[in-house]
Amino acid sequence: MAEFGDFISAVGEFGRYQKLLILLLCLPQFLTAFHMIGQVFMVVDVPHHCDTSWIRAVGPNLTEEEQLNLTLPRDADGAYERCSRYSPVGWDLGSILAYGLNATESCRDGWVYPSAQPPSLLTEFDLVCDKKDLTDISQSVYMMGLLLGALIFGPLSDRVGRRPMFLTSILLQALFGVGAAFVPHFYVYMAFKCVVGAGVSGTLIVTLALSTEWVGVSQRPKAVLISHCCSALGQMILAGLSYGIRHWRLLQIAGSAPMFALFFYIWVLPESARWLVTKGRVEEAKQLLQKAASTNKCTIPAGLLEQLKPEIQSKSGSVLDLFRKKHLRKVTLIMSCTWFADSLVYYGLSLNVTGFGLDIYLTQLAFGAVELPARISCIFLLQWFGRKKTQALLLLLSGLICLVITGIPEDQPLATTILAIIGKSTSTAAFSTSYVYTAELFPTVLRQTGVGLCSMSARVSGIMAPLILLLDQxxxxxxxxxxxxxxxxxxxxxxxxxxxxxxELVDNMGVAASQLSNRRSSARDNTGNGEDLEKS
Structure with a gap:
């Protein structure tokens, strides 16, 4: 019986059909960057101080400077305190001028911000002083949404299908992304962002499956990483979009509403033929393969198509199978750690864009610009050096760069930013490598479950990254x-x-074990030791 890879070769490994599919999968990736880190530009710190308008009742003719001088304490550097004021008293202005105020309290009546400042999350919801940590907590809540999305959409796409889960993910991003622009409270905003995160997670993991399952062996890295390049372009677009739109609600709409335009996917997005075969839905798979061949102007030999039989239907796997099988347990544990490390360093650098000392819009533009060559270079690195060496060396390099940053003096923002940009580049390449690597290591019946579990690990570190940034105090x-x-x-x-x-991609768990064993045996025969074969 023919392998499914033979059918992909017959219809064309990366023909017009696959290119159109990759284009469809790329479009949502332009908005991924906005959902991931767009909030950074909605909470830019601005000068603020406690509202002390109470003194206007006894001194209506006071200038602004006189008002602040009488009602606000100063810090060690001589600047007005941002989070405290002198307690109001029932004295007349003469007594206040003569004796001054001593007792202090928190900003019970709110804060005053620059009048020319466009509305932002920070100014509208007073994310300052004792509520300033809500900014990082909100990013962690979004990452929790990514975690929930991986938990839900990974297994469901293995059971229900890639296509319905992708469409559901787009719907969630569109509805709750735009809805977040109209929330009355910050806690409601965080809840909406959590749901958006779940949708983004579903889009990412289903994109990975469709990208790998519709193309040939040699084209897998290219298919996956093209969509990642669109995400890098989205980061560059984010820099310009956030620079031009300073009102946070308008920015939220601009970054989310375009997702509604993708509803035409209901009619054009195909299911994975490989997945259909594993579910015994062979006639549907044949129709899709014939459509792909027609689009690619190829012909599938009649004899070959007849070899696609319902008997190759595979039993659905579960997350427990990832740990029952020895070969899958090792892959699952190490790849989960890999995704954890990828996400930790990637988001640790991305969310700290305001902490490197230079203009945040230029820094974000640079972050997006370096991601593009980093992701493109992965296509060649994976072909030249293989998955294992590329993954290991990129992680080592990104980690070492972060360790070097710890030794850079605080008064050297340019050097810190340059190193951060290099670190962002290597961590981006490491993350992209993980997507390709993981999709190839898990069998089709468990691919989305395995990717979802690894993605959950990444989201745990994504939740932790904003909280770790709080340790800089x-x-x-x-x-x-x-x-x-x-x-x-x-x-x-x-x-x-x-x-x-x-x-070739593996479809069943038993085949995965035998292929892994064959690679090890081949490695021993060719090298005389127990190392894994680096080239197949």
Whole structure:
């Protein structure tokens, strides 16, 4: 019986049909960057102080400077305190001028912001002083949405199908993304962002499955990484969009509403033929393969098409199968750690765009600009050096750069930003490598479940990354030390993984075990030791 890879070869490994599919999968990726880090530009810190308008009742002719001088204490540097004021008293102005005010309190009547400042999340919901940590907590809540999305959409796309889960993910992003622009309270905003995160997670993991399952062996890295390049372009667009639109509600709409335009996917997005075969829906798979062949101007030999039989239907796997099988358990544990490290250093650098000392819009533009060549270079690195070496070395390099940043003096923002940009580039490449690597290591019946579990691991570190940034109040080097040490350790673990370069995707769990065994045996025969074969 023919392997499914033979059918992909017959219809064309990367013909017009696959290119159109990749184009469809790329379009949502332009907005991924906005959902991931757009909030950074909605909470830019601005000068603020406590509202002390109470003194106007006794001194209506006071200038603004006189009012502040009488009602606000000063810090050690002589600047007005941002989070405290002198307690109001029932004295007349003469007594206040003569004796002054001593007792202080928190900003019970709110804060005053620059009048020319466009409405932002920070100014509208007073995310300052004792509520300033809500900004980072909100990012963690969004990452929790990504975690829930991986938990839900990964297994469901293995059971229900890739296509319905992709359409559901787009709907969630559109509805709740736009809805977040109209929320009355910040906690409602966080809840909406959590749902958006779930939708983004579903889009990412289903894109990975469709990209790998519709193309040939040699084209898998290209298919996956093209959509990642669109995400990098989205980061560059985000820099310009956030610079031009300073009103946070308008920015939220501009970054979310275009998702409604993708509803035409209901009529044009195909299901994975490979997945249909594993579910015994062979006639549907044949129709899709014939449509792909027609689009690619190819012909599937009649004899070959007849070999696609319902008997190859595979039993659905569960998340427990990832740990019952020895070969899958090792892959699952190490790849989960890999995704954890990828996400930790990637978001640790991305969300700290305001902490490197230079203009945040230029820094974001640079972050997006370096992601593009980083993701493109992965296509060649994976072909030249294989998955294992590329994954390990990129993680090691990104971790070491973060550790170097900890030793850069605080008064050298340019050097810190340059290193951060290089670190962002290597961490981006490491993350992209993980997507390709993971899709190749898990069998089709468990591919989305395995990717979903690894994605959950990444989302856990994504939740942690904004909270780790809060540790800079103890020492500025602590967050970067954590972001650097984890990928170094995990990078070394990656050398224990098998090398799937040049092999066909595996459909069943039993076949996955035998192929892994064959690679090891081949490696021993050719090298005389127990190392995994680097080339298939």
């Amino acid at each position: 103890y020492h500025r080097a602590v967050p970067m030390a954590i972001f650097g040490s984890v990928p170094v350790v995990v990078g070394l673990l990656c050398f224990l993984l098998p090398e799937p370069r040049g092999t």
